[in-house]
Amino acid sequence: MNRRKAIARLLLFGGAGAAIAGGAGYHYFNKKPDLGDLDQYLPLIAELAEVIIPETDTPGAKSAGVHDFIATMIRDCSSRKVQNRFLYGLEDVAAYTRTKYGKSFVHCRKEEKEAVVAHFEKKSRPWEGLMGKVSSRLFGDPFxxxxxxxxVIGYCTSMQGATKAMAYEYIPGRYKGCTPLxxxxxCWATE
Known part of the structure; x- marks a missing residue:
């Protein structure tokens, strides 16, 4: 066999392998998700949201009911790619927490929860440039x-977030595009 045939076959098999791997990944994120699992993850979603917006002198994400909003948005308003990535992300968080700390995320201490959230935030940073755009287009946003x-959307549009965490005027008068604080x-919820 000469070199040209060997290189051609090598490129052919390499391209076929890359196409199979890409097709499997594409199918993995575009199959019909099992959204019945979303209800069992509600406590996990509530705790993750509470780490993102914790309760201080204002109510946190859990007391604002953000976990129900997130479940509704994933179930009713998201594409299959986003639904699949979200469910796989929840499974990944649960598995990572079990292997790292030996308990579920819900039962972890505050410092452990913050470490897990920081790990997944770092892990889900999108790629730079063209590869990031292609990845986002093909597979959707990371978990x-x-x-x-x-x-953030659920908290800012909830009654607790809009009235207790932000400045709220029931009848806000005229519109001012730029209001100095x-x-x-x-921040303003109504202006």
Whole structure:
């Protein structure tokens, strides 16, 4: 066999292997998800959201009911890619916490929860440049990006978040596009 045939076959098998791996990954994220599992993960979602927006002098994400909002958004308003990535992310968090700490995320101490969240935030950073755009387009947003986005939206649109964590005027008068904030003032929910 000469070199040209060997190189051609090597490229052919390498390309076929890459196509099979890409097709399997594409199928993995685009199959019909089992959304019945989402209800069993509600306590985990609530604890993850509470780590992102903890309770201080204002209510936290758990008391605002953000976990129900996140489950509704994943179930009813997200594409299959996002649903699959979110469910795989929840499974990954549960497995990582069990192997690292020997207990579920819900039963971990505050410092352990923060360490797990920091690990998954670092892990789910999107790639830079063109590869990041292609990955996001093919496979959807990473798990932690989706979790943070829905946590913030759910908290800011909840009654607890809008009235107790942000400045709220029931009848806000006229619209001002740029409102200066005073030192120590909360952001506006209505202006």
């Amino acid at each position: 932690f990006v989706t979790l943070k986005k829905y946590t 005073q030192p120590g003032q909360r």
